[in-house]
Amino acid sequence: MELSDIRRDYTQGGLRRNDLPQWPEQLFEKWLNQAIDAKLIDPTAMTVATVDENGQPYQRIVLLKHFDKNGFVFYTNLGSRKASQLAGNPKISLHFPWHSLERQVHITGTVEQLSKLEVIKYFSSRPKESQIAAWASRQSSRLSARQALESKFLEIKQKFANGEVPVPTFWGGYRVKIDSVEFWQGGVNRLHDRFIYCRADDERWEIERLAP
Template sequence: MPDIGQLREEYINDGLSREQLNASPIEQFRAWFSQAQKAELPEPNAMTLATVDSEGQPWQRIVLLKAYDEKGFVFYTNYESSKSKEIEGNSQVSLHFPWIALSRQVAITGKAEKVSTTESLRYFVSRPFGSRLGAWVSQQSKVISSRNVLEMKLQELKAKFKDGEVPLPSFWGGYRVDPETMEFWQGGANRLHDRFLYKKQIDGDWEIARLSP
C-alpha cells in the first residue's frame, strides 16, 4: 500500500481561461454541472453544506442540490435539524461541490433563506412515496434509542397514509442559498491550477478575480 503522503494525481486538462468564463457564475455553474452529468460523476448534485453554530463551531454535511437559478441554490431538509437551527442563528453558509474526477471544485458562500411553502410542496409531491414518508419518520439530528424506533414509525405511517396521499410536514422544506461569492477551481499540470472568484457587487453585477492556486 503506498503511503498516502505519496498519493497524487497529475491533472492534465486544458485549464480554464478568463475568456472561457461566463460573465454570470450561474451560467458558468450550469456549464460545469452539465459536464459533470455528461461525465457520469456519481451524484453530481451532492454538495457539502457548511454552517456555523452559536459558539462559532463550523459543521458540514452533504445535501442534494434540487434546483438552481439566478436566485440561488435550493436544497431540502428538516427545519428542526441541527443544520436548520444553525441557519436560523446565522444564515451565512457555504456550499461545496467536489467534482474530483474532473479535477474541479466549486465553492459558494451566501445567505440561506427558507423557500415558500408552495415551493416546498411542489417539490415534496414530486418525491416517491417512501421519501415522502421518510420526511415524516425522521426527527432529524435527534438522539434515538435504536433503529427500531424508525422502523416502527415507518410502519405506523404506512398504515396512516395507505391511500398514498402524504401531506407536507410543517417541519420540512427547502432553503435557498443566495450566492455572494462563487469560486471555480480547475486543476492544471504541475499544480498550476486555475481559480476564478466571482463576487457579487452592490449593483448585482459580478466582479471576477483570478486567484493564485
C-alpha cells in the same frame, strides 16, 4: 504506502479568463451538465457548511434541487441541526467536489426559507417512500436503535396507505442567495486555475483570478 506519497497530476485542461461568462450561474450550469454527462455519482451532491452559536463549523452532504440567478435550493427537516444553526446564523457555504473532472465549485451566501408553495410543489414530486421518510425521521435527534426508525416508518406508511402524504409542518427548504462563487480547475504541476465571482451589486459581478 505513506499518505504523503499519494498524489497525482491534473491534466484535463485549464480555465482561462476568456472562458468565463458574465454570470457565474452560466458556467456552473455548463460544468454541472458536463458532470451529469460524465455519469459522475451524485453530481448534484454538495457539502453544506454551517456554524453553531459557539463558532463550531459543521458539514454534511445535501443534494442540490434547483438553481437559477436567484440562488441555489435544497430541502431539509426544519428541526435538524443545520436548520437550527441557520436560524442563528444564515451564512452558509456550499462545495461541489467533481474529482474525476478535476474541478471544484465553492459558493458562499446567505439563506432564506422557501415559500410554502415552493415546498409543497417539490414535496409532492417526491416518491411516496421519501415523503413517508420525511415524517418518520426527526433529523439530527438521538435514536436508541435503528429499529425505532424503521418502526416509525412502517407506522407512517400504514397511516397514509390509502391517500396522499401531506407536507410535514417541520419540513421545508432554503434558497442560498449567492455572495461569491469560486471555480477551481486542476492544472499541470499544481498550477491550478481559480477564478472567483464576487457580487458587486444585484446586476454586476466582479471576477478575479486567485493563486492556486
